Amino acid sequence: xxxxxxxxxxxxxxxALLLAASxxxxxxxxxxxxYSRFYGSSSCRIxxxxxxxxxxxxxxxxxxxxxxxxxxxxWEAFCQPTSIYDSVGVARxxxxxxxxxxxxxx
Numbered sequence: 001x002x003x004x005x006x007x008x009x010x011x012x013x014x015x016a017l018l019l020a021a022s023x024x025x026x027x028x029x030x031x032x033x034x035y036s037r038f039y040g041s042s043s044c045r046i047x048x049x050x051x052x053x054x055x056x057x058x059x060x061x062x063x064x065x066x067x068x069x070x071x072x073x074x075w076e077a078f079c080q081p082t083s084i085y086d087s088v089g090v091a092r093x094x095x096x097x098x099x100x101x102x103x104x105x106x
Contacts, residue, residue, distance in 0.1 A: 030046070030047045030048075031044055031045065031046045031047075032044070032045045032047075033045075071105065074105050074106075075100070075103070075105040078096070078097065078100070078104075078105050078106060079095045079096055079097060079100035079104070079105070080095065080096040081093045081094070081095055081100070082094050082095075
């Protein structure tokens with residue numbers, strides 16, 4: 001009985017060693033598609049994992065940040081948010097125009 005258990009354990013260790021020694025895949029692409037016969041639409045999701053890290057574009061990041069700051073300042077100039085306190089002491093924002101709480105800026 002003990003001999004069988006030792007043989008089973010050795011086989012398990014050997015299997016684990018073989019799985020660990022297999023080469024790792026550098027990239028992987030999976031796609032999952034589904035189709036609805038009731039709605040007539042399909043959707044696909046493609047997931048990719050690559051070994052190479054993405055290169056950052058610092059010039060584009062600076063341009064995006066500048067555009068974001070311009071949008072924020074335009075919104076603040078149009079909406080003029082002001083904080084007031086309600087009867088229980090919670091701060092609420094009040095805007096100069098309707099729709100500003102949803103991102104309206106003109």
